[in-house]
Amino acid sequence: MDIFEILKFINNLLGFVFGEIGNFVTGLLGKGAGTELVLMILAALGIITYGAVTMMALTWFERKLVARIQDRIGPNMAGPFGLMLPLADGVKMLTKEDTTPANADRWVYLIAPLMISAFAMTSMAVVPFAPNVVGTNLDIGAFFYIAIGSGSTIAILMAGWGSNNKYSLLGAFRTVAQLVGYEVPMLLNVLPVVMLTGSMSLVDIINKQTNVGDGYGFPFILFLPLSALVFIISGIAETGRSPFDLMEAESEIVAGFHVEYSGMKFALFMMGEYVNAAVVAFMFSTFFLGGYAGPIFVPSYVWFLLKSAAVFSIFMWLRGTLPRVRVDQLVNLNWKFFVPLSIINIIMVMIVTKVFVTSPIQAAANGGILVPPVLLMAILFAFGGGLMLAALSLAARSMREKREAEARVIAERRAVNRAFATAPAGK
Amino acid sequence: MNGINGIPLWAFLIIAAALFCIGLYGALARKNAVAVLMGVELMLNGVNLNLIAFWRFIAPDSSAGLVFAAFVFIVAAAEAAVGLALIISVYRNMNSVDPEKLDQMKL
Amino acid sequence: MTYSIAIFVALAIITIGAAIAVVTLRNVFHAALMLVVAFFGVAGFYVLLEAGFFAAAQVLVYIGAISVLLIFSVMLTRGVFMAQARNQQSGYAAVAAGVMFVLIAALVGPIAINWPGLRIGNFVLPPRVLGNPIEFAVPSPKAVQPDYLTRFGSNLIETYGVGFLLAGVLLLLAMVGAIWVARERKLMEIVLERREMAAEAKVESDADTAAGAEPATPPEPAAGAAH
Numbered sequence: 001m002d003i004f005e006i007l008k009f010i011n012n013l014l015g016f017v018f019g020e021i022g023n024f025v026t027g028l029l030g031k032g033a034g035t036e037l038v039l040m041i042l043a044a045l046g047i048i049t050y051g052a053v054t055m056m057a058l059t060w061f062e063r064k065l066v067a068r069i070q071d072r073i074g075p076n077m078a079g080p081f082g083l084m085l086p087l088a089d090g091v092k093m094l095t096k097e098d099t100t101p102a103n104a105d106r107w108v109y110l111i112a113p114l115m116i117s118a119f120a121m122t123s124m125a126v127v128p129f130a131p132n133v134v135g136t137n138l139d140i141g142a143f144f145y146i147a148i149g150s151g152s153t154i155a156i157l158m159a160g161w162g163s164n165n166k167y168s169l170l171g172a173f174r175t176v177a178q179l180v181g182y183e184v185p186m187l188l189n190v191l192p193v194v195m196l197t198g199s200m201s202l203v204d205i206i207n208k209q210t211n212v213g214d215g216y217g218f219p220f221i222l223f224l225p226l227s228a229l230v231f232i233i234s235g236i237a238e239t240g241r242s243p244f245d246l247m248e249a250e251s252e253i254v255a256g257f258h259v260e261y262s263g264m265k266f267a268l269f270m271m272g273e274y275v276n277a278a279v280v281a282f283m284f285s286t287f288f289l290g291g292y293a294g295p296i297f298v299p300s301y302v303w304f305l306l307k308s309a310a311v312f313s314i315f316m317w318l319r320g321t322l323p324r325v326r327v328d329q330l331v332n333l334n335w336k337f338f339v340p341l342s343i344i345n346i347i348m349v350m351i352v353t354k355v356f357v358t359s360p361i362q363a364a365a366n367g368g369i370l371v372p373p374v375l376l377m378a379i380l381f382a383f384g385g386g387l388m389l390a391a392l393s394l395a396a397r398s399m400r401e402k403r404e405a406e407a408r409v410i411a412e413r414r415a416v417n418r419a420f421a422t423a424p425a426g427k
Numbered sequence: 428m429n430g431i432n433g434i435p436l437w438a439f440l441i442i443a444a445a446l447f448c449i450g451l452y453g454a455l456a457r458k459n460a461v462a463v464l465m466g467v468e469l470m471l472n473g474v475n476l477n478l479i480a481f482w483r484f485i486a487p488d489s490s491a492g493l494v495f496a497a498f499v500f501i502v503a504a505a506e507a508a509v510g511l512a513l514i515i516s517v518y519r520n521m522n523s524v525d526p527e528k529l530d531q532m533k534l
Numbered sequence: 535m536t537y538s539i540a541i542f543v544a545l546a547i548i549t550i551g552a553a554i555a556v557v558t559l560r561n562v563f564h565a566a567l568m569l570v571v572a573f574f575g576v577a578g579f580y581v582l583l584e585a586g587f588f589a590a591a592q593v594l595v596y597i598g599a600i601s602v603l604l605i606f607s608v609m610l611t612r613g614v615f616m617a618q619a620r621n622q623q624s625g626y627a628a629v630a631a632g633v634m635f636v637l638i639a640a641l642v643g644p645i646a647i648n649w650p651g652l653r654i655g656n657f658v659l660p661p662r663v664l665g666n667p668i669e670f671a672v673p674s675p676k677a678v679q680p681d682y683l684t685r686f687g688s689n690l691i692e693t694y695g696v697g698f699l700l701a702g703v704l705l706l707l708a709m710v711g712a713i714w715v716a717r718e719r720k721l722m723e724i725v726l727e728r729r730e731m732a733a734e735a736k737v738e739s740d741a742d743t744a745a746g747a748e749p750a751t752p753p754e755p756a757a758g759a760a761h
Contacts, residue, residue, distance in 0.1 A: 033536055108567070139683070140587050147590040150598030154570055157605050161563060169609070176602060183598070200683075434542050434582065436672050437646035442546055442579065444638040446553055446572075448631040453557030455627035456620050461607050465556055465569050468600065472576050475588075483583045484675045490682070490689040494697075496588060497690065500595050501701045505708035507600045511607040512712035518611045527621060 011299045015132045047135050048121050055274040056086035061309075062316050069320035089267075096263035101164050104260070109162035113258075113265045115155035116272035120279065123148040127282045128202050130292050130301040141202035142190050145283060146183070149238060152272070153179050156247075156257055159269075163260035171256030174327055175240065175247040181334045182237040182244075188342035189227040189234070192349040193220055193287045206291035214359060216373040219290040223377050226345050226384040228288040230338055232311070235280035237330070239273055242319035246327050248273075281311040341391050348383050352376075439480035446473030460514045460524040464507065471503040542582060549575030560619040566605050573597050584678050587686075644670040 009016070022039055029035045060075075060082060067074025075082035100109060123145050125135035138144050153176050160172020194200050196216075197208045211217045221228045240247040247256045258269045285291055285307035294303035325333070356376050357368040371379075446469055453466025475496050482492025518524050552572040559565040573596045580589035643649075649670045652659040660670070679685070690698055719727070 037537065105563075108563075138586065139680075140590055143587065143590045143594075147594040147598070150594050153598060153602050154567075154605070157602065157609075158567065161605075161609065173606075176606075180599070180602060433539050435646070437642050438542065438546075439579065439583070440642045440645065441639065442549065444635055444642065445550055446576070447638070448635040449550070449553040449557055451634060452624075452627050452631035455630065456624035457557065458618060458621045459562050461604060461611060462557075462562055462565055462619075465565060465604060468569065468596070468604075469553055469556065469572065472573065472596070475592075476576055476579055479580060479583050479585050479588060483585065483678070484672055487676050487678045487682070490686040493585070493588070493682075493686045494690055494694050497591075498697060498701060500591060501705060504595055504600055505704050507603055508712040509708050509715075511603050512716035515607055515610055515716045524611045 007296055011296065012131075013299065014130045014301050018133065043135060044125070047124050051121050051124050051275045051278070052271065054278050055271050056090075058274050058278060058312065059089060059270075060085045061312075062319075065313065065316045066320040069317065093264050093267035098263045098265070099260075101260050104164040105162045108158050109260075110265075112155050112159035112162055113261065113268035113272070115158065116152050117268045117275070119148055119152040119155065120272045120275035123279050124275065124282075126202055127279065128206060128286060128291055129304055130299075131203075133301065134203060137201060137203050140200045142194055142200045142205070142287070145279070146187050146190065149186075149276070150180075150183050152276075159261070160257040163257070165260055168257050168259050171247065171259070175257055178240070178244065178246060178327075178330060179238060181331060182234045182338075185230050185334065185338040185342045186234040186238060188339070188346060189224075189231040190287065191346055192224050192227050195346075195349060195353060196220065196223060202286050202291075206286060206293055209290040210293040216358070216377070218373065218377050219288060221288040223380045224288070224345075224349065224384055225381060226341070226388045227349075228284070229388065230342055230345075231287070232280075232284055232314075234338065235284065236277075236315060236318065237334075239276040239280055241273075241277055241315055243322040243325050244330060245319075245324060246330065277315060278308070278312065281308040281315065284308075284311050337391070337395060341387070345384065345387060348387060349380065352380055352383060436480060436484045440477060443473045443477040443480065446470070446476065458525055458527070460517070460526045461511070463526060464510050464514070467510075468503065468507065471499060475499050538582065541578070545575050545578045545582070549579070558619060562608050563605070566601065566608055569604065570597055570601050573601065587683055645672055648672075 021042070025039055025042065026035050029038060063085065064074040064082065075085045078084040078088040100106060126138055126141040126144055128134040128137070156172050156175050156179070160169045160175075163169075193205060197205045199205070205220075207213065208215045209217075209219050216223070237244040248258065258266060261269060282304075285304065289307045289311075291307075292300035292304040294300065298306075353376075354366075355368055356371045356379060357363050357366070358371060358373050358376055360370060362368065363370040450466045450469030450471075450473060453469060454463050455466075457463050457466065478492050478496045478499065482496070486492060514524060517529065521528065549572050552568045552575060555568040556565045556572060559568065573592060577589040577592040577597075580586070580592060651670070
């Protein structure tokens with residue numbers, strides 16, 4: 001066989017395998033409505049299993065990577081290179097005592113971790129892993145992801161309230177303030193991607209970044225660097241990872257809203273958090289890095305995993321390096337910096353894409369300067385980069401002024417104290 | 428009569444009517460102001476369901492029904508925010524959220 | 535088609551059950567959670583009606599934002615454990631709701647049975663509007679066009695642009711108003727507010743006494759206001 005045939009076969013391996021499974025089940029049960037239902041349930045189970053396995057692999061990878069950043073080895077006792085660590089974690093979680101606090105609202109307490117994991121798994125249903133391998137190619141895929149991401153705030157309030165613990169409740173309030181706040185820049189920065197694509201479907205977004213049809217041929221991170229940056233920061237804040245991990249500040253507020261959870265319920269919270277972070281990485285690589293698209297010598301699903309793993313490594317790198325952000329700094333950063341920046345970014349992208357268009361049909365219909373995609377990319381990159389530099393320098397200048405003002409006030413007070421301390425006794 | 432996948436129009440309308448009337452009962456018969464607002468939200472959901480059902484069956488080509496439903500979403504969100512702010516403010520002054528205690532024009 | 539009807543029936547039971555639970559539960563927090571279930575049910579109905587965008591918008595707006603607001607105010611107003619769920623006019627309210635449902639069902643009935651109308655001699659029901667009869671018969675629904683979202687977006691901004699901008703202004707005013715009304719007041723501000731209210735009450739009670747009415751009792755001060 002030709003080398004290209006082999007490559008094409010490997011590329012379509014996933015689709016081929018799933019097609020064969022579908023044919024097998026149809027052969028077993030015959031064509032009909034029941035078969036479709038069974039196939040859909042099998043697909044959902046496959047996605048959920050993939051989510052759980054991803055979480056297991058990510059826990060191992062994270063602990064090894066963060067350990068190396070902190071100049072230590074990390075887990076290496078549970079199997080070769082610590083590869084049995086997720087299994088050891090699972091066994092530990094299963095064998096811990098399953099407590100329920102006294103006077104806790106039993107059903108609310110029990111359902112909260114289930115809800116968080118369920119929402120996290122639901123958002124995996126639209127992730128495109130390979131050209132025809134996607135749970136469901138919704139025509140509102142990006143919007144679906146944002147909506148499901150916002151639905152999990154209720155589960156956190158349930159966890160905080162159901163624990164019957166004041167600190168838990170306060171932690172839940174702060175967590176919800178953080179989550180609800182950071183949804184806004186995330187949504188506002190998915191909007192330019194949707195504007196450039198003309199469709200909310202995730203497969204369409206990936207196709208627009210390739211040379212298929214009237215695609216641009218470049219990943220959107222080159223078009224919209226500022227949107228990518230704000231999206232990834234908001235994504236990190238949405239899932240509660242460092243440096244925005246106020247929710248589970250392990251050394252400060254006694255683990256926030258999941259302080260009363262132990263054993264398998266805590267494992268479900270962890271699964272929700274890791275799967276959420278994994279889906280943020282998947283979405284970033286879909287929106288801004290081109291998803292499963294890439295040169296043919298590596299299969300598309302491997303490209304997708306490589307890109308998402310690279311993004312997730314950046315998450316872990318930030319976790320191992322940066323200190324925690326205080327809650328008022330977090331909220332200020334969101335509402336006073338990210339949201340105005342995102343709005344200005346949207347206006348800028350709107351104007352540029354109306355003035356410089358890439359398709360002749362649109363130029364004829366609405367009027368505009370016809371440019372090849374490369375030029376549009378250069379213009380948007382210039383504007384986006386300029387906006388980013390301007391915003392960062394303004395922010396840096398205002399922070400420096402605030403810091404210097406604070407230092408001045410502290411020096412003043414110190415001088416006053418010193419003068420008071422060395423003054424002669426008696427008034 | 429045919430409908431969407433076998434579901435006729437009147438089924439959706441009855442559900443919307445039921446939601447509206449249950450919300451109406453909740454808005455009139457509850458002792459907690461926040462629960463009254465929950466009834467109002469149920470009513471707005473019933474109205475929205477009605478609008479989308481009629482859009483789908485009568486005029487799926489035009490967007491007027493969808494735009495109307497979108498405006499109902501927006502107004503419901505705005506009204507929930509202001510209503511809850513008022514309830515919290517009243518609670519701070521009177522330490523009670525019973526709407527029956529608010530029977531005068533001053534606190 | 536077979537499981538569309540099954541899904542519809544299941545969603546109907548869940549939604550109506552959750553709605554009834556919202557208005558009858560004594561524990562207001564549980565009622566708020568049942569409201570979330572009802573919102574999910576309505577989102578499912580939107581999916582059945584092939585308006586997927588509105589299902590996602592329902593989850594994002596109602597469950598992601600309004601329910602969070604409701605639960606926050608339930609927690610902040612500490613009225614969770616009420617003695618009773620219903621007030622004195624719950625009987626009348628139930629009657630009102632029932633009558634309302636019957637009236638709406640009376641309007642929906644002719645749609646269900648494809649009523650052609652009533653003619654007795656010159657009397658025609660339903661009456662004619664501008665010469666055209668009001669049709670109760672519902673035609674078979676056309677298919678939704680695949681680009682309904684694009685046209686919805688362009689219509690929203692082109693045809694209904696004024697309403698869209700007004701909606702934005704409404705949201706801005708609602709945000710500013712809600713933040714201002716529920717803002718945290720410093721202690722001095724609360725003391726001055728109280729003094730003003732007491733002065734107003736005294737002026738009014740003086741006027742009432744002068745007119746011969748009995749003085750009104752001052753409102754009880756709130757214990758948890760100073761935070």
